[in-house]
Amino acid sequence: MTAPDTFSEFVASRYPALVRTARLLVADAHAAEDLVQETLARCVPAWSRIEGNPEAYVRTVMVRQNISRWRRRRVGETTVAVVPDVAVRDGDVAEQDELRRALAALPARQRAVVVLRYVEDRPEREVADVLGCSLGTVKSQAHAGLAKLRTFLAEHEVDASPEPAASLFP
Structure with a gap:
């Protein structure tokens, strides 16, 4: 796969795969979309400096962002699990x-x-x-x-x- 030239091209081509991975990491569809959005927002400022495979960088940020979310939730944030229609x-x-x-x-x-x-x-x-x-x-x-x-x-x-x-x- 050739590297996308712009951030927009990357998001357009890889967003479904990122959401699928996030869905498995957080086990909630809405939280997964939030995680991907937070991850992409963190990657925008660094996009021009990313060398090599941008997907690996984005996935690393996503996993680390998820760990940070998990730690914050453990401290006192609570969520309600609702089974989404999928x-x-x-x-x-x-x-x-x-x-x-x-x-x-x-x-x-x-x-x-x-x-x-x-x-x-x-x-x-x-x-x-x-x-x-x-x-x-x-x-x-x-x-x-x-x-x-x-x-x-x-x-x-x-x-x-x-x-x-x-x-x-x-």
């Missing part, structure tokens, strides 16, 4: 809902690692760079996150095989 293209709605609930049940760092590593199919090194941690941390968080997902999905009798997961997130 159009589903492929896959079983119940499976999709269970997998999203399972992801939402993971701690923030494990969820970020699982989403970036397995849903976004990013290499371990890139995930470590995005999260600002070591390769070993990515591996241990992925292992712990997958173990919790398997347990959650087994308790709820959902197929935990890795191949349909990508199709569950249009």
Whole structure:
């Protein structure tokens, strides 16, 4: 993929993918859109200085912004979870809902690692760079996150095989 010439071109071409990743990180459609908007707003001033792959930079900012949101919420901010009406293209709605609930049940760092590593199919090194941690941390968080997902999905009798997961997130 060639790098977009302008910020507007980047947003036009990558916005749906960014929202999909954010949706998996925060487990709420409205909060995901807010996260992407906050991330893009933070990237605008630095856009002319970004070298190489701008998407990696934006995803790094998004993950770090999500961690900051999580820390603020932990201090005293509360949210109300409302199940949004979402159009589903492929896959079983119940499976999709269970997998999203399972992801939402993971701690923030494990969820970020699982989403970036397995849903976004990013290499371990890139995930470590995005999260600002070591390769070993990515591996241990992925292992712990997958173990919790398997347990959650087994308790709820959902197929935990890795191949349909990508199709569950249009």
